[in-house]
Amino acid sequence: MPVDIVFGTRSISEDNERGIAAGRLPGRLSEQGRRLAAELGERRRENGVAAVLSSDLARAAETELPRFRPGARVLIVGHAPTRRALDQLIDGRPLEELVDADFGWREGREYRLG
Incomplete structure (x- = not known):
């Protein structure tokens, strides 16, 4: 049985609103970003998610995902490149x-691994 991956794009930062791609630099969510993050939590609260992963490093997915029981739902929150990696590796x-592809913020999507 496969593992379902729910991908949520990390929320919008103050830097993003100023047109700055901060990458791994520290930053703060903007007001809109805090609202979108809260909405993500509400949407996924009763969604059967077994774990939340927030690293955008490939080794995190490689080390965390295989240990989940088949049929589990895992929420990964990351940057657009993380979504693109999932698009390439899974799809x-x-x-x-x-x-x-457009690099702008988008609400998450779902993948099936296995």
Whole structure:
């Protein structure tokens, strides 16, 4: 039985609103970002999520996901590149297509692993 992955894009920061891509630099959520983060929590509260992973490093998914029981739902919160990595690894979308894709904030999506 597969593991379901629920991906939620990390929320909008004050830097994002100023047009700055802060990457791994520390930052603060904007007012809109705090609202969107709260909405994500509300949407997923009764969604059967077994765990929440917030690292955008590939080794986190490689170390955390295999230990979940089949049929588990796992919420990963990350940046757009994390979503693109899932699009490539799970959905098989070509990297060239993903590199040119819109980089803007989007509400999450769901994947099935296995």
